[in-house]
Amino acid sequence: MSRTAPKTYITSGHSACPGCCDAFAAKFTLMGAGPDSIVVNPTGCLEVTSTPFPLSSWQVPWIHSLFENGAAVASGIEAGLKALGKKKDTKIIVIAGDGATMDIGFGAISGAFERGHDFTYVCMDNEAYMNTGVQRSSGTPYDASTTTTPPGKFSFGNPRPKKNMPAIMAAHGSPYVATTSIGFPRDMIRKVKKATEVMGPTYIHAHAPCTTGWGFDTSKTLEIAKLAVETCLWPMYEMENGEITQVRKIKNPRPVEEYLRVQKRFKHLFTMVGGEDEIKKIQAMADWNIKHFGLQ
Template identity: 45%
Template sequence: MTAAGESVTEKELFACGHRGCAGCGEGTAVRMILNTAGPNTIISICTGCLEVMTTAYPETAWEVPIVHAAFETSAAVASGIDSALKALGKREGINVLAFGGDGGTFDIGFQALSGMLERGQNVKYFCFDNEAYMNTGIQRCSSTPYGASTTTSPSGKFSIGESKDKKPIGAIVAAHDIPYTATATIAYPKDLKKKVKKALEIEGPTFMHIFTPCPTGWRYPSELTIQLSRWAVQTGVFLLWELEGPDFRNIVINKKLPNRKPVTDYLKLQGRFRHIMKDEETLQKIQKMVDEKCEMYGV
């Protein structure tokens, strides 16, 4: 999958032939990050789709050193790597990255992430957000959006699906007073790579929240991954911004949206929202939630 207007010619450090689903947004994001970070990189990954699809022994999809320990530990293990490189006098010139899914970041790994950020470790954290526990079979987590039907927030006679809106992870992380927090999505690869490059040039912890649609979990045809990534931005469902430090008055909105698409355009492509597509009240509520968020961020 090559995004429009972007050629990928660098040496691939994320090898082809991994076991991700067709149209996997996470795989594309990882490839873009590695193309930018280059070979002098060590990565700590957590349990989840990425671990399963890339490390099945005796094969590996990684051309850079990586370690997987447990579900909640990518920031904690990366802290150990960062400190070990310092102690051994090898820190110079090596990128230490930590990768987590939304479950591993918003939920179970949140404490370890907060600790790593607060300690000011020189770790670049990347959260790949596909809005549910996909590896275990599409269970809701605190990044699942309002109205989405998952296997633990099913729609039903007394349920519209997920009953709460997404946890504002970027704002929570930025409040740790870290040097750099940003959001990105694979439909805007130049923006994504520019932000990765910026994060890597900064000393200290950085956080990037990357929106990565999942055809299996969201129930849409796999060729729509990039389109959904783009429409999430164009509807205001997922906002592209970056921020240095904790003061949200300094936020930079990378994609202003004078004419936002209606949110139903985005929702109607996905099976996880099918049950609400005739529910005008819920659709209006979701549109209002998006409008309010866009207003708050000044999009």
């Protein structure tokens, strides 16, 4: 018997870049959540490309929030549906980038999770502010070049590691937190489905390579996403009530150099004096992930 693929609930015809990570992320999110969903979408590439007035690619109810208040809007929708007696089966989902999630909207997210609102938050982490010119965010990885952290005489790029947003959300008491990647559609679809079926505020952090901001060929989006996982720079796991319950094992981790070399944002590590030592530091981060999360 053939297996029928779930509907996507977001149509083609949007103006996203070829190979756009946000389009993949939105598609997989709604494949997991299903048609009885309401999407809150803060400012960003996904909002701009999918809803040019008077058109929309969304096949479910969709609302644009400000950069900073997606979680607050989701909280209000949940409270309104409860007041109307219509919340039972409807899934409320925030789909937002790393800037709206980890930086500008962090306060609203913290408040909503602390209050225990019943919705799912999906962060599409493309590791910079792509919609406004590839500026650094707290999701930008160590040594990556952005327009606000350019490499040069005194710098190898971004000097700080990524903010550990999943751990922060678990610390808020979220009953379900998971990391995933658009390079593994079935994993993302399954985790979104599970998150939307858990009562309370749940969080999905999805790695989402950006062809424009990272500097790779548009046909390589999913390949780059898989490389991040295979080099152990992006561990995929689930947390339930603060405990790690499942981890995707990597039998033979690939060296981080394979991942870094195919992206323009890390090109300087292979041309600058001292770059080899920086690559070793990044490899050490991957090795730490292997040990900490038990990836082997």
